[in-house]
Amino acid sequence: MNKVENKQIRDILSESISPIEDKRYMYYVSDLIENEVVLSMKNFIQHGSTTCYDHCLSVSYYSYKIAKKFNLDAKSAARAGLLHDLFLYDWHKVLEKKPLFQKHGFTHPRTALENACKYFNLNEIEKDIIEKHMWPLTLRKVPKYKESVVVTMVDKYCSTKETFSPLVEKIKKLNFITRKQYL
Ligand SMILES: [Fe+2]
Numbered sequence: 737m738n739k740v741e742n743k744q745i746r747d748i749l750s751e752s753i754s755p756i757e758d759k760r761y762m763y764y765v766s767d768l769i770e771n772e773v774v775l776s777m778k779n780f781i782q783h784g785s786t787t788c789y790d791h792c793l794s795v796s797y798y799s800y801k802i803a804k805k806f807n808l809d810a811k812s813a814a815r816a817g818l819l820h821d822l823f824l825y826d827w828h829k830v831l832e833k834k835p836l837f838q839k840h841g842f843t844h845p846r847t848a849l850e851n852a853c854k855y856f857n858l859n860e861i862e863k864d865i866i867e868k869h870m871w872p873l874t875l876r877k878v879p880k881y882k883e884s885v886v887v888t889m890v891d892k893y894c895s896t897k898e899t900f901s902p903l904v905e906k907i908k909k910l911n912f913i914t915r916k917q918y919l
């Protein structure tokens with residue numbers, strides 16, 4: 737990836753997103769966004785205070801924009817991005833001790849793929865995106881398509897941002913209070 741492409745990706749990721757206003761994006765995913773199984777992801781927290789639904793929506797929309805920019809299959813990136821974490825449980829509440837490779841981080845892509853196939857028709861790219869999105873954690877599940885690489889990268893970007901945004905907010909608030917006290 738050259739410097740210009742790198743900058744284009746950074747520009748897309750720094751844009752504030754409004755997927756609902758993007759007609760082409762909505763045309764690709766409207767049936768999923770309104771589906772009650774997909775909507776049920778609103779009941780589960782993914783990272784920080786972000787629900788699984790909001791996380792998937794961000795991953796889907798950023799992946800769609802990047803795939804579109806690089807003339808990839810933006811529709812598959814958008815649809816699979818929205819379904820990539822359709823595991824449908826609160827992973828914070830799984831208290832049962834399990835061997836490393838049976839833990840949520842390793843198993844949820846397969847669970848999400850099974851759920852997605854149960855409720856929707858998926859093409860090969862979409863299946864690959866969902867199943868491989870945790871690579872490189874899932875060592876042998878190497879993404880086969882460029883679209884899978886895009887979603888994998890965007891997922892890591894969104895997850896990091898969502899995990900640390902409550903902390904960043906707290907620090908900002910603390911800074912504001914401290915500054916006010918010394919003024
Ligand atoms: Fe995931």
Ligand SMILES: [Fe+2]
Pocket residue numbers: 791795820821891895
């Ligand atoms: Fe994710």
